[in-house]
Amino acid sequence: MSAAEILRVEDIDVFYGASQILFGVSFGVEKGQSLALLGRNGAGKSTTMKAIIGIAQAKRGTVSVRGTQVQKFTPDRIAREGVGFVPEDRQIFPEHSVEDNLKIAIKPGVGGRVDWTLEKIYDVFPILASMKGRMGGRLSGGEQQMLTIARTLMGNPDVVLLDEPSEGLAPIIVEKIGELIQRLRDMGTTLIVAEQNMHFCLDIASHVAVIDKGHIVYRGSIDELRANDDVKKRYLAV
Numbered sequence: 324m325s326a327a328e329i330l331r332v333e334d335i336d337v338f339y340g341a342s343q344i345l346f347g348v349s350f351g352v353e354k355g356q357s358l359a360l361l362g363r364n365g366a367g368k369s370t371t372m373k374a375i376i377g378i379a380q381a382k383r384g385t386v387s388v389r390g391t392q393v394q395k396f397t398p399d400r401i402a403r404e405g406v407g408f409v410p411e412d413r414q415i416f417p418e419h420s421v422e423d424n425l426k427i428a429i430k431p432g433v434g435g436r437v438d439w440t441l442e443k444i445y446d447v448f449p450i451l452a453s454m455k456g457r458m459g460g461r462l463s464g465g466e467q468q469m470l471t472i473a474r475t476l477m478g479n480p481d482v483v484l485l486d487e488p489s490e491g492l493a494p495i496i497v498e499k500i501g502e503l504i505q506r507l508r509d510m511g512t513t514l515i516v517a518e519q520n521m522h523f524c525l526d527i528a529s530h531v532a533v534i535d536k537g538h539i540v541y542r543g544s545i546d547e548l549r550a551n552d553d554v555k556k557r558y559l560a561v
Contacts, residue, residue, distance in 0.1 A: 327353040327354060328351040328352065328353050328354075328387075329352055329353060329354050329388065329389060329405075329481050329482045329513050330351065330352050330375070330386075330387070330388055330406070330482050330513075330515070331350075331351040331385075331386075331387045332348055332349055332350055332351070332371070332374075332375060332384070332385075332386055333349050333384055333385045333386075333387070334347045334348070334349050334383065334384040334385070335347070335348050335349075335371075335374055335381040335383065335384030335385070335386065335394070336348075336381065336382045336383040336384060337370055337371075337374050337379050337380070337381055337382065338382055339370075339379075343537065344367055344370045344379075344537050345367050345370055345371060345374065345381075345537045346536075346537045346538050347384070347538070347539075348367070348371055348374075348384070348534070348537070348538070348539055349384075349539060350532040350539060350542060352482065352513060352514075352515055352530070353513075354481075354513055355511050355512075355513055356513060356514075356529050356530055357504075357508045357512075357513070357514040357515075357516065357527055357528045357529050357530070358514065358515045358516070358528060358529070358530045358531065358532060359516050359518060359521075359524035359527065359528035359530070359531045359532070359545070360372075360515060360516065360517040360518070360531075360532050360534060361518055361519070361521055361524060361531055361532070361533050361534070361558075361559060362519065362533060362534040362535055362558065362559075363519060363535070363558070363559070363560065364519055366534045366535050366536065366537070367534050367536070367537040367538075368486070368487070368517035368518070368519075368534055369411060369486050369487070369517060370537075371517065371534065372408065372484050372486045372515070372517050374386065374394075375401075375406065375408075375484060375515075376398050376401055376402070376406055376408045376484060377393070377394075377396055377397055377398040377400075377401045378398055380394075381394045388401070388404045388405055388406060388481070388482075389404075389405070389433075389481070391404060393406075402478060402480075403430075403433075404433065405432060405433045405480050405481030405482065406480055406481070406482055406484065407475040407476065407478055407480030407482070407483045407484065408475065408483075408484045408486070409471050409472050409475050409483065409484065409485045409486060409488065410471070410486055411486040411487040411490060413464075413467045413468060413470075413471045414471070415459040415460075415462075415467050415470055415471055415474070416459055417458065417459045417460025418458060418459070418460065419458065419459055420455065420456050420457060420458060420459070421451055421454055421455045421456070421457055421459060421462070421470055422441070422455040422456065424459050424470055424474055425441060425444060425451075425455075425470075425473060425474055425477050426441070426477075427474070428474040428475070428477040428478050429477050429478075430477070430478050430479065431479055432478070432479030432480065432481065433481060436479055437479055438479050439476045439477055439478075439479050441477075444473045444476065444477065447473075447503075447506065447507075447510075448469055448472075448473050448503070450466065450469060451466075451469060451470060451473055454466070463496075464491060464492055464496070465492050465493070465496035465499065465500065468488060468492065468496075468500055469500070469503065472485070472488070472503070472504075472507075476507075476512075481513060482513040482514070482515065483507070483512060483513065483514050483515070484515050484517070485504070485514065485515070485516045485517065486517045487517055487518060487519070488500055488504065488516065488518070489501070489518065489520050489523045490519075497520075497523060501523055501526065501527060504516065504527050505526060505527055508527060508529075514527075514528075516528065521548075521555065521559045524545070525545060525549065528545045529544065529545060530542075530543070530544055530545060531543060531544070531545050531547075531548045533548075533554060533558050533559065535558045540554075540558055541554045541558065
């Protein structure tokens with residue numbers, strides 16, 4: 324793990340029962356980088372994210388946050404180490420207001436750092452400010468996705484994992500989510516975005532790792548991927 328890396332996944336294997344899902348997956352992300360983990364449906368993207376946050380246990384290999392191996396930690400302990408997770412299915416609290424959903428997640432970051440407050444969230448997510456008293460269950464899918472991202476930021480993470488943030492949303496909402504993630508990137512937020520939608524990630528990511536059948540088959544910059552038609556056609560169905 325290089326000194327600049329916030330998070331490093333090294334040679335991890337993950338099984339669901341007797342079925343092996345990940346095979347020696349390795350990649351890292353440095354402070355301020357945005358890494359797109361790209362692959363088709365079922366390639367292993369969500370399992371990789373769950374292995375990082377401790378929901379899926381790595382049978383072999385290591386997951387390190389700022390040099391500390393966390394692969395044996397519980398998810399709440401990994402969160403305290405500075406990893407924020409935005410799950411694919413959002414998991415908001417539907418019977419609580421938008422503001423209560425945000426307040427539930429308040430905690431300082433590593434070393435007591437507080438970069439995100441309610442005021443800053445409402446500045447970056449003005450749509451949430453306008454509906455802070457509305458129940459979470461009454462939000463649209465796109466609004467719930469924004470709320471889930473904002474709730475994760477309230478924990479002041481060092482790195483944010485976003486699992487399929489564009490999944491199931493209308494194209495116009497996907498565009499708005501993309502603009503939001505671009506703004507977070509431009510603010511220096513370290514991101515790992517798991518996606519099947521390569522085009523969604525082209526203006527978001529600085530770097531890319533492509534996963535296929537549980538193996539990392541390509542790593543490089545987003546500009547290198549743009550120029551690599553073979554990888555796009557073979558693994559991303561472009």
